[in-house]
Amino acid sequence: MAYQFFAALVLLVSTAYVVGHRRALSVAAGRLHDLHSLPAYHGLFSAIGVFVPMLAVFVLGAPLVNWMAQSAALGNFDAAIQADPLQRSVILRDAVSLAKGQFGGDASPELQQAAADFKSVLANGNWAVLGLSIAAGLAALAAAFGTIKVPFRARKHVERFTKIVLGACAVVAVLTTIGIVFSVAFETYRFFFDPAIKGKPSVTSFLFGLEWNPQAAMRADQGAISTAYGFVPLLVGSLLITFIAICVAGPLGLFSAIFLSEYASQKVRAIAKPILEILAGIPTVVLGFFAALTVAPLIRGLGEAYGLNVASESALAAGLVMGMMIIPFISSLSDDVITAVPQSMRDGSYALGATKSETIRQVLLPAALPGIVSAFMLAISRAIGETMIVVMAAGLAANLTLNPLEAVTTITVQIKTILVGDQEFDSAKTLAAFALGFVLFFVTLLLNYIALRIVRKYREQYD
Amino acid sequence: MDMSAATRMEAERSAPVTAQGLPAKVVARDVNVFYGEKHALKHVDVDIPDRGVTAFIGPSGCGKSTFLRCINRMNDTIASCKVTGKITIDNRDIYDPSLDVVQLRARVGMVFQKPNPFPKSIFDNVAYGPKIHGLARTKSELEAIVTASLEKAGLWSEVKDRLGDSGTGLSGGQQQRLCIARAIAVNPDVILMDEPCSALDPIATAKVETLIDELRANYCIIIVTHSMQQAARVSQRTAFFHLGTLVEEGPTERIFSTPRDQRTQDYITGRTG
Numbered sequence: 001m002a003y004q005f006f007a008a009l010v011l012l013v014s015t016a017y018v019v020g021h022r023r024a025l026s027v028a029a030g031r032l033h034d035l036h037s038l039p040a041y042h043g044l045f046s047a048i049g050v051f052v053p054m055l056a057v058f059v060l061g062a063p064l065v066n067w068m069a070q071s072a073a074l075g076n077f078d079a080a081i082q083a084d085p086l087q088r089s090v091i092l093r094d095a096v097s098l099a100k101g102q103f104g105g106d107a108s109p110e111l112q113q114a115a116a117d118f119k120s121v122l123a124n125g126n127w128a129v130l131g132l133s134i135a136a137g138l139a140a141l142a143a144a145f146g147t148i149k150v151p152f153r154a155r156k157h158v159e160r161f162t163k164i165v166l167g168a169c170a171v172v173a174v175l176t177t178i179g180i181v182f183s184v185a186f187e188t189y190r191f192f193f194d195p196a197i198k199g200k201p202s203v204t205s206f207l208f209g210l211e212w213n214p215q216a217a218m219r220a221d222q223g224a225i226s227t228a229y230g231f232v233p234l235l236v237g238s239l240l241i242t243f244i245a246i247c248v249a250g251p252l253g254l255f256s257a258i259f260l261s262e263y264a265s266q267k268v269r270a271i272a273k274p275i276l277e278i279l280a281g282i283p284t285v286v287l288g289f290f291a292a293l294t295v296a297p298l299i300r301g302l303g304e305a306y307g308l309n310v311a312s313e314s315a316l317a318a319g320l321v322m323g324m325m326i327i328p329f330i331s332s333l334s335d336d337v338i339t340a341v342p343q344s345m346r347d348g349s350y351a352l353g354a355t356k357s358e359t360i361r362q363v364l365l366p367a368a369l370p371g372i373v374s375a376f377m378l379a380i381s382r383a384i385g386e387t388m389i390v391v392m393a394a395g396l397a398a399n400l401t402l403n404p405l406e407a408v409t410t411i412t413v414q415i416k417t418i419l420v421g422d423q424e425f426d427s428a429k430t431l432a433a434f435a436l437g438f439v440l441f442f443v444t445l446l447l448n449y450i451a452l453r454i455v456r457k458y459r460e461q462y463d
Numbered sequence: 464m465d466m467s468a469a470t471r472m473e474a475e476r477s478a479p480v481t482a483q484g485l486p487a488k489v490v491a492r493d494v495n496v497f498y499g500e501k502h503a504l505k506h507v508d509v510d511i512p513d514r515g516v517t518a519f520i521g522p523s524g525c526g527k528s529t530f531l532r533c534i535n536r537m538n539d540t541i542a543s544c545k546v547t548g549k550i551t552i553d554n555r556d557i558y559d560p561s562l563d564v565v566q567l568r569a570r571v572g573m574v575f576q577k578p579n580p581f582p583k584s585i586f587d588n589v590a591y592g593p594k595i596h597g598l599a600r601t602k603s604e605l606e607a608i609v610t611a612s613l614e615k616a617g618l619w620s621e622v623k624d625r626l627g628d629s630g631t632g633l634s635g636g637q638q639q640r641l642c643i644a645r646a647i648a649v650n651p652d653v654i655l656m657d658e659p660c661s662a663l664d665p666i667a668t669a670k671v672e673t674l675i676d677e678l679r680a681n682y683c684i685i686i687v688t689h690s691m692q693q694a695a696r697v698s699q700r701t702a703f704f705h706l707g708t709l710v711e712e713g714p715t716e717r718i719f720s721t722p723r724d725q726r727t728q729d730y731i732t733g734r735t736g
């Protein structure tokens with residue numbers, strides 16, 4: 001049914017465009033200047049006029065037909081059975097598969113009747129929807145045909161439709177964000193407050209607990225031992241690794257951006273910038289095993305040479321490689337914003353006898369600050385949200401430590417660990433992942449807010 | 464500015480003089496400028512007197528800005544640009560490799576066609592030059608320099624209550640005077656102005672012109688302008704450029720009343736442009 005519908009839709013809409021276009025030409029009768037809107041706008045107007053009612057009939061009609069078919073199928077059973085949601089869904093599932101000829105077992109006569117009813121109602125309904133939508137399309141086309149006159153303002157209508165479509169896209173994007181936040185917030189609420197969930201921590205013990213050990217809850221006989229949902233070690237782990245990463249990527253990225261934008265010749269820049277950007281394209285899995293197999297042993301070897309005790313999976317290894325990963329975010333964006341500072345600022349500074357580095361420090365960087373801060377924020381968000389590198393290089397042990405040579409774990413790694421494999425959706429352990437996600441979201445939000453404040457305070461706006 | 468005072472004295476001892484007997488500040492001999500292959504400025508010889516305003520006029524693309532930018536070596540920032548010949552300021556060759564460009568630019572200020580205040584506060588805009596050259600040892604010295612520069616630029620009364628506001632928030636004319644104040648703040652000998660009024664309305668232009676008139680007693684000012692009237696109003700000497708050559712140079716009244724060259728005559732009477 002859907003295929004026929006879309007074929008009809010494409011056919012009618014394109015016909016409508018051509019008809020509208022032709023009609024505009026013919027009402028203009030050779031005097032194109034008199035037309036209020038160009039013929040193409042009349043074509044678009046007709047096409048939109050056909051598209052909207054056809055789609056509306058389908059979008060409303062198809063679910064309606066489906067619902068009617070289900071009711072018809074259920075009508076063959078007792079009211080008591082219909083009232084029980086579990087039996088209802090079983091019957092419906094069986095009837096549908098029987099109707100499709102995929103039913104395995106022996107079907108009772110009622111079920112067979114239900115399947116037949118379902119099938120016939122669905123088929124008739126679908127044809128009705130198809131016919132109705134085509135009729136609506138044709139009627140709209142006829143109406144559009146009649147509307148097209150020389151002074152008709154087709155352009156205005158097309159513009160308005162464009163605006164509505166764009167607005168709808170924006171609304172979808174915003175609603176999706178809100179939806180995600182709410183669903184995570186809801187599961188988080190359940191984690192903390194749903195009485196049906198066993199072994200859950202209190203809010204304070206989650207936020208301030210110093211021990212993280214959700215694994216113990218896996219088997220009932222272990223449940224009592226030492227399940228702990230203390231969030232602090234994860235937060236510290238995330239922040240520690242992010243801090244190391246920024247210590248690596250901040251100076252390297254910013255300085256290479258300054259070099260590229262102010263010192264490098266056009267040629268060097270043309271080669272170096274794309275190479276830096278390739279770094280951003282390396283999949284994090286690859287970076288992860290690079291961290292685990294190359295960097296971590298290297299650090300351990302180095303550490304041992306100096307008599308230090310380095311874990312084979314360390315925050316330092318993960319942080320260093322993550323720093324490499326986010327260099328291009330900082331360098332590429334910073335380079336763009338520094339280059340975008342108008343040449344007149346540089347000229348003004350040089351003409352006063354400032355050297356290159358004075359100009360960069362005192363004029364260019366302040367003027368580019370908002371962009372540079374957003375580059376850093378983007379990089380930090382990426383680092384905090386990064387999972388793969390940390391899984392491979394930093395380990396899973398939730399140590400509460402600030403020592404970069406020890407293994408740590410992060411919020412993202414724990415979310416991944418909890419949700420990989422089989423799990424029930426109403427155990428405390430699973431829901432803990434949502435709580436972690438929720439807090440992670442807040443941490444990033446907080447960082448963004450701080451960055452915004454910094455930018456507001458120190459921004460130097462050129463026009 | 465001990466250094467500039469010393470050079471000034473030395474300059475007065477063996478001062479070259481212009482044809483009219485004025486002491487010459489900037490002297491150019493056989494200056495050529497190339498942008499890659501393009502010969503933009505050809506064999507320019509000129510003596511520019513100390514104290515006073517010299518106007519550069521000429522049709523678009525004739526090399527006025529190019530020559531102006533030679534005098535503070537701003538052309539150094541353009542990779543393809545090559546300058547030959549000799550330019551001296553107070554008898555010192557400014558293309559001498561031993562000369563420090565930073566010091567040269569501190570002595571030769573520049574004001575651009577489009578006002579380009581830094582996106583900093585009004586105070587910091589003016590304090591920028593003195594700070595990088597270490598002209599003020601204390602905060603109060605710096606404040607004194609800023610105040611004096613803004614006063615000289617005729618902007619003080621308009622901005623004295625909002626020195627902390629952004630320089631980019633001023634009107635176009637105020638911005639241009641801020642840029643002049645910024646240039647004055649490093650205590651230059653020479654001020655170069657490249658069409659300083661072309662982005663301004665007549666009232667702001669009049670203010671800037673009045674300012675130039677006041678400054679000429681203490682500085683050697685060179686101004687590029689497309690307005691013949693402006694050249695006549697503010698300058699004492701005028702140089703006419705055409706297709707990369709300096710056609711003629713002399714007292715402003717003489718250039719405008721009895722030009723010696725046909726090209727000058729055509730340009731000032733509006734027959735070429």
Ligand SMILES: Nc1ncnc2c1ncn2[C@@H]1O[C@H](COP(=O)(O)OP(=O)(O)OP(=O)(O)O)[C@@H](O)[C@H]1O
Nearest residue numbers: 498501503522523524525526527528529530541543
């Ligand atoms: N950066 C540059 N690269 C290449 N050629 C340039 C450059 N700057 C100027 N030129 C060329 O040098 C010549 C002189 O330019 P200049 O800017 O000095 O002219 P101008 O007299 O100031 O003109 P206008 O009155 O329009 O400002 C022009 O032909 C111009 O095309």
Ligand SMILES: [Mg+2]
Nearest residue numbers: 527528529657
């Ligand atoms: Mg110019």
